[in-house]
Amino acid sequence: MTAEVGSTPSPAPLNAGEPTGFGGCGGSVTLVEGGTFCLSNRLGDVEPGRPHGLFFRDTRVISRWELLVDGMPAESLSVISPEAFAARFVLRRPPHAGMADSTLLVVRERLVADGMHEILSLQNMGREATAVALELHVDADFVDLFAVKEGRAAHGRAEVTVAEGELLLHDRADRTRGLSVSATIEPAFLPGTLVWRVVVLPGETWQTEIVAQPTVGNQRVQAPLAPGEHHGLSAPSRKMAAWRHTATKITAADPVLTQVLRRSESDLGALQIHDETGESRPFVAAGAPWFMTLFGRDSLLTAWMALPLEADLALGTLQQLAELQGQCVDPLTEEEPGRIMHEMRRGPASGHVLGGSTYYGTADATPLFVMLLAECHRWGTDPEVIKALLPAADAAVQWITEFGDRDGDGFIEYRRATDRGLSNQGWKDSFDGINDAAGHLAEAPIALCEVQGYAYAALQARAELAAAFDDLSAATRLRERAAELRGKFAEQFWLPGRGWYAVALDGRKQHVDALTSNAAQCLWTGIVTDEHAAELVERLAGPEMDTGFGLRTLASSMGAYNPMSYHCGSVWPHDTAIAVAGLLRYRHIPGAVDLATRLACGLLDAAASFGGRLPELFCGFPRDQFAVPVPYPTSCSPQAWASAAPLLLVRAFFGLDPDVPARTLTVHPQLPSVWGRVALSDLKLDSVTVDLVAEGDQITAARVPDDWQLITR
Template sequence: MSQARLALLDGSTFFTTNGLGDTDGPEDGLYFADTRHLSTWRLTIDGAEFHLLSFDTPQYYSARISATLPSVSVGVNPTLSLWRERIVATGVHEDLHLENYSDQERELTLELSLGADFADVFEVKDAKIGSRPVTTAVGPDTITFGYHRDGFTRATKVSFTEPGDLHPGGIRWAIRLPARGSWTTCIDVTCTDNDGEHELRVGHGGFGQLEPDMPQTMQQWLDDAPVLHTIFDPARHAYRHALMDLAALRFHPLRGMEHSVPAAGAPWFMALFGRDSLITAFQALPFQPRLAATTLEALAMVQATASDDFRDADPGKIPHELRHGELTFTGRTPHSPYYGTHDATLLFLILLDEYERWTADTALVRRLEPAARAAVAWMRGPADPDGDGYLEYRTRSSQGLVNQCWKDSWNSIMFADGKVAEPPIATCEIQGYAYDARIRTARLARDVWHDPAFADQLEHEAAALRERFNTDFWIAERGHFALALDGGKRQVDAATSNIGHLLWSGIVDDEHAEATVALLLDPKMSSGWGIRTMSSADHGYNPIEYHNGTVWPHDTAIIAEGLRRYGHRAEAAELALKLMEAAAAFGYRLPEVFAGFDRKGDKPVEYPTPSSPQAWSAGSVLMVLRTLFGLDADGATLRSAERPAGFDGPVRLENVPFRGGRHIIEI
C-alpha cells in the first residue's frame, strides 16, 4: 500500500486516494455534496499494482502521477511508464498515457476497477456504512452506478474514449503496445443528485487549462490579495500557502449564490459551517474582504425562523452546519441545517460590523438589518433560557451536540479536577462575544440604521454584562476567569485558552487584564508553539486530547489579537511569530490542530487526525499578520503600528483593500 496520500478538491467535490491515484483505504473515494460517489477506483497492469515514481499537484484540483511496472528492482531498468493526469471539476477527468521505451512490442492488460457505495459522509467518517441497493448499468462506452431511496437520488457515470471490455466492476483493456509506441485514453466521471447532472467542464487535453467554476481564478485571487514583502521566510511562504488554501476551500453552498464562501476544511467538513466560516471571513478581512460579504449573505439565507427541537433551532439563530447527504435529506440527521451553535449568531453580528469598518459597504449592512435584528432578538431571548443575563446552551435534539461552543467535543467543558460539567452551560468566551456583538451592533444601529434608541439599549446591556461578568466569572482563589458556569451556576474552574478570547472581545476589565495575560503566557499554557487549550497543571490535561491540551492555530491567533488589544503588543508579536514558525515546520500549512507538548526541536508534534487544509487555520496566518502590522480600521483611517521586536528587517504590505481604496502599509 502506498503511504503517500493525494487529495484534490473543487467546491463540494473531494477525491482522496493514495499517491498512485488509487483508493486503498476505508475513507478514500470521490465525494460530491456529502455523498461518496465512487468508493473504488484502482488501476492495475496484468493484475498487479503499478510502482509509484512520483506525483505532483500543480493546483489544488489537479494532479500528475508518474508510475512504472511493478517489477522494478535494483539493477532492473523499467521500459514502460504510466502517466495519470487528473482534474477534479465537479466530476473527474483523467488522462491515462502508457509509453513503451523498448524495441519490443508489448502485450498487456490494463484494468480499472470501479465501485460505488453512495455512503453518506457521516457514515464514512464514523465507519458505520450501511448497505444500499446500488444499480449498475453498462453501456457501449459508459458504466453508470445509481441509487434511489425515499426520494434521495444519486448517480455516477464513468465514460471512456478507448473501447474495452466493460463489466459491472470496471473496464479491462487488452493493449498491444508497439515498440517505442504509446497508448492513451480519457476517462470522465460525472455526478448526478436530485438537482440533476452536474456538467464536467473539461475534455481531452484539458490538464493544466481548467480553472474551478469560481468568480475568480486562482491567479486572479492571488493578484487581488495584498502582496507581502519580508525577509522572514516563514511569514512569506505561509502567507502564500494560506491564500491558496482559502482559494481551494471556496464553494457554493446554496443554489443561486454568485460568489463563494469558505468550507470549514477537508476531508470531513466541506460544507457551510456558521462558526468556522464567520471566523475565517473575519481573519481574511484585510486581505480578501469579499469572503465576509458572501459568508454573511449565505448564513442570513438559512437563518432560523422558527423553533425546532430536533435541529436545535430558534428564530434568529445562525446555523452551525448545512449538509446535503442522504441522512440529512431523509431526516435521520438534523443538518438541514443544524443550529447547535451558541456563538455563530454573535459572530455574525461581530463580522457584520467589522466588514463595514473595512469596506464602507453600508448597502450590505442595510440589506442584512432584518437578519441582524433577528440575531439580537435571539441573543436577548432564546439564547438565555433562564433569563439570568448569560447565554447558556443545552441541546434539545436527540442527535445534538452536547457542547455548542467552539470546543464542541463532549468532554471539553471540564473542571480542574477532570469532572465534566453538566448543562446548561454558559462558557466564558460566549459572554465575551455577546458583549462585543452588542457594542458593534450599537454602532451599526446608530451610524447606518439611524436608530439611536436601539443603539443606546444595546450599549446599556453591554455595560451591565461587562460589570456582572467580571464578578461572576472571576475565580479569586485561582486568579483567572472560569471556563464556564455549569447547570448549577458553579464556576467551571479549569484554566483554558477560552479566556484569551475574552481579551479579543474586550469584556475584561483593567483589574483582571494583567492576570489573564500572565496566565496565558505562563509555560503551563504556552507550549512554545502556541497556547494550549487547557493548562498542563489541570487534571484533564492531555496534549493530544482534541480540546483539552492541544494547540489550535485559530485559537492562538485570536489570543494574539487579544493581547494586542490590551496593549501587550510585544507579547502578541512573539506569539504570532511562534505560530509562523509552526507553519514552517508543517510545510507552511497550519493544520487544524497539533499536539500541546512543550517545544522541543524544530517541529511541533502532530495531532493524529487533523483536517488539512482547514479554513480557520489558513486564516490564522492572515490574522497574525494583522497582529504584527497592528492593523485597525479607525473610521476612515487605516492604522498600523511600528515593527515589533524580533521581526527582522522592514515589512511591507502592498495593495491592502480598505474602504474602496488600496493602501501600502510598511513597518
C-alpha cells in the same frame, strides 16, 4: 467543528463523531474544490473499506478507484499538489522479478471539481518496448458523508452497466443518482473495471483521459474539463485566477511566511462555495474532508480572518446565514428565532437526521454574526447592503437576550434540546471538551467564557452600527448593556488567586475552573479588564500553555490534559491566532507583545513542518520533547479557519484597523523581526486601494487616497 465521540446513539447528529473504525486518514491526499472533495491514498487510489472516495453534495459517488499495473498496485514516488483541487501522483510500475529498477513511469494527473478528471500517462524510460496491462476498478455506494465519516457505511455496490463506451453506475436505492466513467482511449469493460492493454515504445508516452461525472436527479453534471483541455483552463483554475486577481497581495521577506500565505490564499480559494440562488454569493466551506459545507461559527470566523485578503467573502457569508436564520422553535433542529445556524448538509441522509438538513445547535455563531456585520461596515461594504442586514442583526441580538440567556442572569448558556443534539455547543464541541481543573465534565446548562466575550463584542458592534445610522439612543442603550455584561463577567468568571477566567459556569453557576485557551480568546473581544489581562498574560506565557508551536487548548497541569486529544491539550492554529490578536489588542500590558510574537513564530514553524499548510489541529506535545509538531491523525486539511489563521496574524501584527465611513486607516506595526519586510498591495477598502509596507515597528511606505487619514500609533 466537533468530535462528539461515543455520546450519541446512531443515527448521530449532523456534526458528530470523528472518523472511527478506519485508523484515521493519516497519509491520505485530500483534493477539494467548493463542495466537492476527493480523499485517496498516496497512489491516488480510493480504497474500499476506507473513508476514501469522491464526495459530491455530501454523497460518496466513488467508493473505489484503484489502478493496477500488470495486476499490482504501482509504487509511489511523489505527490505534487500545486493547488488544493489538483495533484500529480508520480508512480512507477513495480520492478519485474530479478530487476532492481523499474523503467515505466506512471503519472496520474487529477483535477477535482463537480466530478473528477484524471490524465493517466505511461512513459517508457527503457531501451525496448514494454507491454502493460492497466486495470481501473471503479465502484460507488452513494452513501451519506456522515455514514462514511463515522464508519457506518455498509459498503454497498452500485448497479453497473456499459453503454456507448461508458461505464455507468447507479444507486440501487435511487436510480436518479449515478456516475458515468469514460476515457479518451476506450478501454475494454469488465464488470466494474476498465482495462487497457498497451505497448509503449522506448522513450514514448501513452496517455488517456478519464472523466467521472456524477448524475443528480437524472441530470449529469458538467465535466471538470473537456477532453484535451488543459488543466489551467478548467473552471477551478479560472475561479482561482479570479480570486487571486481580486485578493490583496501579501509578500514577506521571510520565506516561511511567504510560503504559508501562498498556501492560505490557494486553500481559501478552493474552499469557496457560491450559493445556488443565482446571486453567486461566496462563502467558505469549513474544511476537508468532513466539513465541506456552510458552518455558522467556522465560516464567520474564517471570513473575519480573511478580511485582509478579500472582504466579499465576509459579506457573502453574512447574506447566506441571514437567509437561513432561525424563524421558529424546533427542538429537533434546535432552531430558534434569530439564531444563526451551526451547519447545513445535502447528503441522502440529511433529511432523516435531526429532522432537517440545517442544524442550529451552537451558542456562538449568533453573536459572531453581529460582530462580522459591523466589521464589514468598517471595511467598506455598501451602507445600503449593511442596512438590509440590520433586521437579521437585531434578531440575533434578541436571541442573545432571550433564547441565549435562558435563566436571565445576563450570560449566554446552552443545553441541547434533545439527546440527538450536540452536548457542547461552543467551538470546543466534543463531548469532553469542557471540564474543570480536576478533569470532571461540566454539567449543562453551560455558559462559556469566550461566548460571553462574543456577546459583549456583538453588543458593541450593534451599538456602532446604530450610531452610524443615526440611532443614537439605541447606540447608548446597547453600550450600557455591553458595559454591564463586562462588569458581570469580571465578577463571576474571574478566579482570584489563580490568574485566569473559568472556562465556563456550569448548571449550578459554579466555576468550571480549568485553564484553557478559551480565556485567551476573551482578550480578542475586549471583555477583559486591564487588571485581569496582566495576570492572564503571565499564565498563558507559561510552559503549561505554550507548547513552542502554539497555544494549548488545555493547560498541561489540568486533570483532563492529553496532548493527543481533540480539545484537551492539542493546538488549534485558529485558536492560537485569535489569542495572538487578543494579546496585541492588549499590547500595552507587559509581556503581551513578546508572548504574541513567540506564539506566532512557533505556529509558523509548525506550518513549515506541515509543508506550508496548517492543519485543523495537531498534538500539544512540548517542543523540547519533539522537535517537530506531531500530527493529529484525523485532522482536517485543508481546513478553513486554519488556512485563514496566518492572515489574522499579519493583520494583528500590522495593527490594521480601517474605518472606511470615517476615511481613516489606523496601523500600529509590531512585526516579528524574523518576518523582515512585509508588504500589503492592492488592499481594497470599498472603491479605493491601499498599499502598506512595514518592518518591525515602522511603516516604511504607504499609499492611501489623498482624502484619507493614515493614523499610526
